[in-house]
Amino acid sequence: MSRGGGYTFTTLSADLGKPVRVGVSFHLDGRAWVAVPGAGTDRPHLHISHGDVVVRFCPCDPAAVTAQDARIARELAAKAAEYAAEIERLHAASTAGEGGDAAA
Numbered sequence: 001m002s003r004g005g006g007y008t009f010t011t012l013s014a015d016l017g018k019p020v021r022v023g024v025s026f027h028l029d030g031r032a033w034v035a036v037p038g039a040g041t042d043r044p045h046l047h048i049s050h051g052d053v054v055v056r057f058c059p060c061d062p063a064a065v066t067a068q069d070a071r072i073a074r075e076l077a078a079k080a081a082e083y084a085a086e087i088e089r090l091h092a093a094s095t096a097g098e099g100g101d102a103a104a
Contacts, residue, residue: 005029008053026050046076 006029013021026032028050038044045058057076059069 006031006050008050010053024053024055026053026055 006027008024008026011023011025013023026048031050033047033049035047036044037047043058043062045056048055057073059065059073
């Protein structure tokens with residue numbers, strides 16, 4: 001795949017006698033849109049779209065949010081922060097490598 005643009009794909013995996021597994025992979029670029037529609041209302045959700053593919057995260061029953069819903073949202077936020085830190089680390093390493101090559 002080209003490093004120049006993002007792409008999104010879905011896979012279906014099936015083994016005889018086992019449930020079908022569905023996977024969605026987002027390889028995001030500048031066309032990605034991440035938002036929290038409904039913030040400040042009783043129906044907030046995390047919305048990520050890339051091209052024609054959209055994923056939404058929201059509580060099972062927005063009218064009766066539970067402590068488990070809050071725990072899941074915190075875990076999602078923590079993993080997103082961990083992912084962001086890893087991407088920033090990789091970017092810093094690649095930028096440092098470019099600077100080192102330019103100085104040589």
